[in-house]
Amino acid sequence: MKPTFLTIAFAGLFILITSCKQDAKDLAPKKPNIVFIMSDDHAYQAISAYDDKLIRTPNIDRIAKEGMLFTNASVTNSICAPSRAVILTGKHSHINGKIDNISPFDTTNVTFPQLLQKAGYQTAMFGKLHFGNNPKGFDEFKILPGQGDYYNPRFITATGDTIVTGYVTDITTDLTLDWLQNRRDAEKPFMLMYLHKAPHRSWMPAPRHYKEFTKNTYPLPATLFDDYATRETTAGPAEMNILKHMTLRYDLKITDEVLEELNIEEHLGIGGLNKFNPEQRAEWDKVYGPINEAFKKEYGNMNDSTLMVWKYQRYMQDYLGTIAAVDENVGRVLDYLDNEGLTQNTIVIYTSDQGFYLGEHGWFDKRFMYNESFKTPLLIKWPNVITPGTTEDEMVQNLDFAQTFLEVAGVTAPEDMQGKSLVPLLKGEKEKWDRDAVYYHYYEYPAEHAVKRHYGIATKEFKLIHFYYDVDVWELYDRAKDPQELNNVFNDPDYAQVVSELKDKLNGLRKKYKDSDSLSNQYIQLYKDKGLIEE
Structure with missing residues (x-):
């Protein structure tokens, strides 16, 4: 039977309507992808976008050059797991219940990844979470158990554990890029949490950075020899002084043999060296062996001041050496986004779970509300939204991240979240920002x-x-x-x-x-x- 004119007309109209619908779908704005990059204990002083006295971080700096650098970002509780709980829940520690590294995380908390996943985002997490082994709201995850190891680390996955040979910062990036290349659904927006162990204690650099960083000498902080004169009962008792509390073995990689020869007793082993395979240990010994020999010769002539300076320099060499690998690997991810045409519709955030002391007040570690641990790095780029090269001094906190990501994705935030979306600041609409103070506990x-x-x-x-x-x-x-x-x-x-x-x-x-x-x-x-x- 031959098709009638009416049949042909209806067929043509159907094709036209379908085509128009598809064109409209193609023209509809796509929800932005979200790449959240967080390191552990990365001091803002060790990012050259903030200060280039200690190290150059060109790849992390790229985020600020192409976006916004926050100079007044802070945390609500300067310690690892509680900070991460605040980020995930958008609630202060006393509300989400994760007040410290000791208490368990209440898994009845609703997290922003769960809400994004429910809204159609593909979600993934790779690297260091630091609490819980089965994070909710992720289509895929590979996370380090607890603190994790710098070398040959074990990763927890939804289907079992696996040990990967190599250096943790490189491996975390390999896992991230593998997901982006091979399991990302191109039809969905994605939210990716790319989380580094470095530069957490005990500060073990990648082999390619041993020689360069162990030869460096760094400027001393003005407050390295702080006597806590007006803070005797608060700052004075803290046990994180580089001279008194930083260990030669665990932190600064002096061997048992050398300590025994010098009649120095310490209880913590050299962090992570037991994870080396023979080839890795040999490469380590080539550089750190001479450091041990030099210390053995010099130790007898050291007083408290010279030992403090020696410890500070050794601390900085390893701490900053771990950051060099973080910066390189952030560059790998940014390059991938550029090369795959994903950059224009992706918001990228770089931050740390808190600040860190790099010798200020004589300290390492964090915890205090004093500036270096309270303040955290925050760099965000969002093409066509953030004006490149912008500096923002408004007071923002990690409490604000969850609501920011939800607004970016067009998802209504739960009423019990306590932060403020940063979107008005990202768009340059400062008149919509009314916060003049932040809270810490x-x-x-x-x-x-x-x-x-x-x-x-x-x-x-x-x-x-x-x-x-x-x-x-x-x-x-x-x-x-x-x-x-x-x-x-x-x-x-x-x-x-x-x-x-x-x-x-x-x-x-x-x-x-x-x-x-x-x-x-x-x-x-x-x-x-x-x-x-x-x-």
Whole structure:
């Protein structure tokens, strides 16, 4: 039977409508991909977009050059696992329950990856999560157990564990690129969490960086020999002084044989060297063997000052050596996005789980609300949205990431999230940003490094901190006049009005975020119940 004119007309109309629908679909804006890059303990001082005195990080800097550099980004609780819980949940530690590295993460918390996955995003996580072995909201994950190892690391997957030979920073990137190349669904937007172990203690560089970095000498921090004169009961007792608490064996790679010859007793083994295969150990010994021999010869002539300087230099050589590999590998991922045509519709974030002390106040580690651990690096690029090369000094926190990602994806954030989306700042709409202060609370005491419990408020001009539990001490810092935070002016009559205003503002933030002395006491009782605090 021959087709009638009417049949042909309807067929033509159907094809036209279908074609128009497909064209409209192709023209519809696609949801942005999200690449979240986070390192562990990466100090902003060790990113050359912030300061190039210590190291050049050209690939991380690319994110700032093509996007935005935040100069007032901070964390809500400067310690690894709690920081990550805040990022995932968009809630302060006292709300999500992950107050420290000891307590388990409450898996009934709803995380932003779960919400993005539900909204149609393909999701993946590779690298260091640092709590829990089965993260929710991910189509695929390969994560390090706990702290993980620098060499020949074990990875946890949904189907079982696997050990991969090589250097962890390179391997984490290999896994990430493998997913992007081979299992990414091109029809879906994706959210990728690319999480580095480095530069976490015990700071083991990749072999290709041994020789270069162990020969470097770095400028000494102005506060390396801080005596904590106005902070004797708060900063003074902390156990993270480079001279007193940084170990020669675990941290600085001095061998048992040398320590025995020098009659030095230490209890921590050299972190990670037991993971080497024979070839890796031989390569290590070629460079670190002579360092041990030189130390053996020099040690007898060292006093406290010269030993402090020697330790600082060894610390920086290895710490910054691990960052060199992070920067190279960030470049690999950025290059892939460029080469595959993904850059234009992908927002890329680089940050750390908190800041870190690189000799300031004589310290390593973090935990305090003082600047170097409170402040965290944050660089974001989003083509056609962020003006390249922008610097932003508004006060933002890791608390804000979840709501930012949800808004980027067009997903409504749950009402109980406590942050603020950064999208207005990314778009240059500063008039829509109304935050003038941020809140901080640290809980893990008594514990490693002996940093006392404290909470506080920071504005661009001042920082007010209350240390509690076994002390009752207030500190105030004038951030403009005293950027190194050496002088506690809480009892200075000239600052009485500032103290009064900040206490009122602090009480307002505590009420807003639903924190209180009563809740703090509950967490203290939790420590007592676990036997971490004596009754």
